[in-house]
Amino acid sequence: MTTTPAPLLDDAVTASGPRRKRAAAKPRRERSVGLHILLAVASLYFLLPLWWLIVAGTKSTQGLFTGSGGPLWFDSNFALFDNLQQLATYNNGIYLRWLGNSFLYATAGGVGATVLAVLAGYAFAKYRFRGRTVSFMVLLASVMVPATALVIPTYVLFNNLGLTNTVWAVILPSLLSPFGVYLMRVYVQDAIPDELLDAARVDGSGEIRTFFTIALPLMRPAVVTVLLLSVVGGWNNYFLPLAMISDQTLLPVTVGLNAWQVQSNSATANSLVWNLVTSGSLVSVIPLIIAFLMLQKYWQGGLSLGSLK
Amino acid sequence: MSATSELETPARLPAALKRGTSLERKTARFGWVFLAPFAIVFLVFLVLPLGYAFWMSLHTNTLAGGEKFAGLANYVKAFTDQRFLSGMTRVAGFAVVFVPLQIGLALIFALLLDDVRTRLSRFSRLLIFAPYAIPGVIGALMWGFLYSPSFGPLVSFFDFLNVQAPDLLGRNSIFWSLTNIVTWQWTGYYMIIIYASLQSIDPSIYEAARIDGATKLQTALQIKIPIVTSSLVLTMVFALIGTLQFFTEPQVLAPLAGNAIDAAYTPNLYAYNLAFSYQQFNYASAISFALGLMVFLASIIFLIATRKKSGLN
Numbered sequence: 001m002t003t004t005p006a007p008l009l010d011d012a013v014t015a016s017g018p019r020r021k022r023a024a025a026k027p028r029r030e031r032s033v034g035l036h037i038l039l040a041v042a043s044l045y046f047l048l049p050l051w052w053l054i055v056a057g058t059k060s061t062q063g064l065f066t067g068s069g070g071p072l073w074f075d076s077n078f079a080l081f082d083n084l085q086q087l088a089t090y091n092n093g094i095y096l097r098w099l100g101n102s103f104l105y106a107t108a109g110g111v112g113a114t115v116l117a118v119l120a121g122y123a124f125a126k127y128r129f130r131g132r133t134v135s136f137m138v139l140l141a142s143v144m145v146p147a148t149a150l151v152i153p154t155y156v157l158f159n160n161l162g163l164t165n166t167v168w169a170v171i172l173p174s175l176l177s178p179f180g181v182y183l184m185r186v187y188v189q190d191a192i193p194d195e196l197l198d199a200a201r202v203d204g205s206g207e208i209r210t211f212f213t214i215a216l217p218l219m220r221p222a223v224v225t226v227l228l229l230s231v232v233g234g235w236n237n238y239f240l241p242l243a244m245i246s247d248q249t250l251l252p253v254t255v256g257l258n259a260w261q262v263q264s265n266s267a268t269a270n271s272l273v274w275n276l277v278t279s280g281s282l283v284s285v286i287p288l289i290i291a292f293l294m295l296q297k298y299w300q301g302g303l304s305l306g307s308l309k
Numbered sequence: 310m311s312a313t314s315e316l317e318t319p320a321r322l323p324a325a326l327k328r329g330t331s332l333e334r335k336t337a338r339f340g341w342v343f344l345a346p347f348a349i350v351f352l353v354f355l356v357l358p359l360g361y362a363f364w365m366s367l368h369t370n371t372l373a374g375g376e377k378f379a380g381l382a383n384y385v386k387a388f389t390d391q392r393f394l395s396g397m398t399r400v401a402g403f404a405v406v407f408v409p410l411q412i413g414l415a416l417i418f419a420l421l422l423d424d425v426r427t428r429l430s431r432f433s434r435l436l437i438f439a440p441y442a443i444p445g446v447i448g449a450l451m452w453g454f455l456y457s458p459s460f461g462p463l464v465s466f467f468d469f470l471n472v473q474a475p476d477l478l479g480r481n482s483i484f485w486s487l488t489n490i491v492t493w494q495w496t497g498y499y500m501i502i503i504y505a506s507l508q509s510i511d512p513s514i515y516e517a518a519r520i521d522g523a524t525k526l527q528t529a530l531q532i533k534i535p536i537v538t539s540s541l542v543l544t545m546v547f548a549l550i551g552t553l554q555f556f557t558e559p560q561v562l563a564p565l566a567g568n569a570i571d572a573a574y575t576p577n578l579y580a581y582n583l584a585f586s587y588q589q590f591n592y593a594s595a596i597s598f599a600l601g602l603m604v605f606l607a608s609i610i611f612l613i614a615t616r617k618k619s620g621l622n
Contacts, residue, residue: 039430146600153365257447258446288444
C-alpha cells in the first residue's frame with residue numbers, strides 16, 4: 001500500500017477528481033442496465049425492514065395484526081400521533097427517560113473515548129517514548145479481545161463497588177476504544193509532519209500548546225470520524241447496559257424497547273404495547289440516520305483509515 | 310502545511326533537525342503524558358477485568374464453602390459441557406457462513422458502486438449502508454416482526470405463491486433467519502470500508518489496463534481485488550470477531566422463537582444466562598474467558614495465515 005490515508009480522506013471528502021468525469025462517459029450507460037437492476041434489487045432488500053418500520057410506526061396494535069393495507073402498507077387508521085402521545089405518557093413517560101439515557105451514555109462515553117483516543121493516538125504517532133513499541137503491540141492485540149468477555153467480570157467488579165445500576169456502569173467501560181486509538185495513530189502519522197512539530201518546538205512552543213494549536217486542528221477529520229463511530233457505538237450498545245442496569249429508569253432505549261417486546265410477547269391483553277415497540281423503534285433510529293446523513297463525508301472517508309497501514 | 314516551508318529555510322534546517330533530536334529526548338516523556346489517560350482506562354477496564362475473569366474462572370463459589378481455588382476445574386467442566394460445546398460448534402458454523410457471505414456481498418457491491426456512478430448508485434450506497442446506523446436490537450426486533458406468522462409480510466408472500474410458509478422462527482430455519490439479519494445489518498459497513506479503499510486506487514492504473522485491452526472483469530479480478538486485499542482481511546477479522554461473540558440477535562429473537570433458541574444457543578448467550586439467571590459467575594467467567602481466548606487465537610491465526618496476501622504485519 002503506497003497510498004497514505006490523508007489524501008484518501010480528501011478524496012472522499014471532495015468526491016471529485018478525474019475518475020468521476022471518466023465515469024460519465026457514454027458507452028458505459030447501456031452496459032450498466034443489468035448492473036443497475038442488480039443495485040435496485042439490493043437497495044430494495046436493504047430498504048425493506050426500514051420501510052416496514054416506517055409503516056408499522058403509524059399503526060395501532062390492532063392495525064399491526066389486522067391492518068387494512070397489509071404489513072407493508074399503511075392502515076386506514078393512521079395512528080402515528082396517537083402512538084407518539086402514548087410514547088410520551090406510557091408508564092409516566094419512561095420512553096423519554098430512555099431516550100435521554102441513551103443520549104447521555106452515547107455522548108458522555110463517545111466524547112470521553114474520543115478524547116482519550118486523540119491523545120493516545122497522537123502520543124503513539126509523534127513521540128518516541130520508552131515502551132512505545134510494546135504498548136502499541138498490546139493495543140493492537142486488544143482490538144481482538146471481544147468486548148463481551150469483559151462485561152461479566154466488569155459487572156462483578158462494579159457490583160462489589162456498588163456501581164451497578166448507576167450511569168457510571170455504562171459510561172466508564174465505554175471510554176475504552178482501542179480501535180479509536182489505532183485509527184487516530186494511523187491518521188496522525190501521515191497528516192502531521194514531524195518537521196511541523198519540530199519547527200514549533202524550535203520557536204519555543206511547549207508540547208501541550210503545540211498539541212492544541214498545531215496538531216489538533218489538523219486532526220479534525222479523524223476526530224469527527226472517531227467521535228461519530230464512538231457515539232453510534234454507544235447508542236447501539238446493548239450487552240453492557242443489559243448486564244449493568246436493572247433499574248427501569250436508567251435503561252437506554254435499546255434495552256427498554258426489548259423489554260417492551262418481551263412484555264408484549266408474554267402479556268395479557270392490557271399490557272400489549274406492540275404499537276409502542278414499533279413507534280419507539282422508529283423514533284429512536286431517527287437521530288442516528290440524521291447524524292449519518294449529515295456527516296457522510298466523514299464516515300465514508302474515515303472508515304477506510306483502519307485498513308491502511 | 311505551508312507553515313513548514315515558511316519556518317524552515319534551507320539554512321536553518323540542519324540546526325533545527327539537530328535540536329529536534331536533542332529536544333526529542335527531553336520531550337519523549339510527554340508521550341506518556343498524552344498516553345496516560347487512555348493507559349489508565351485500558352488498565353482499569355480491560356486488563357483488570359480480564360485478569361479478574363481469569364481469577365474467577367480458577368475458583369468456585371458455593372454457599373457452603375465460599376470462594377475456593379479450583380484450578381482448571383471450571384475449564385474442564387466447560388470443555389466437557391455439551392451445551393457449551395454445541396454453542397461453540399454453532400458459532401463456528403455461523404462464522405463459516407457469515408464471513409464469506411458478508412464480505413463477498415460487500416466486495417461485489419463495492420466493486421459495482423466503484424464502477425457505476427449514477428444517482429441510483431449513490432442512493433444505493435446510502436441504502437446498503439443504512440442498516441449499520443440501526444441498533445442491532447432494533448434490527449433484530451424488525452426482522453422478528455417480519456418473520457412473525459401473525460404480523461409478517463413474508464407469510465403472505467408465501468401464501469401468494471401458494472406455498473406452505475416455512476416457520477421462519479422454527480428450529481429448522483432459525484439459522485438462516487439469523488444469517489439474514491446479520492447479513493442485512495453488517496454488509497453495508499464492510500462495503501463502505503472496501504469501497505473507500507477502492508476509491509483510493511490511482512485511476513491511471515485503469516487507463517493502463519484499458520490500453521492493454523483488459524475487460525472490466527479482468528480489471529476487477531486482477532487489479533482492484535489484489536489492491537484492496539488488506540481491507541478484505543481487516544473486514545474479515547471484524548466479521549469473525551463479531552460472529553464468534555454472537556449475542557444480540559439470538560437474545561432478542563429468543564422470546565419469539567422459544568424452542569429454537571435456547572439459553573446456550575451461543576457461548577456468549579450461555580455465559581450471560583449462567584451469570585445473570587443462575588448466578589454462576591465463576592463458571593460464566595470461565596466460559597467467557599475461554600470464548601475470548603478462542604476469538605483472540607482465531608483472529609491471530611487468520612491474520613498470520615493471510616499475512617503474505619494482506620501485507621499487514
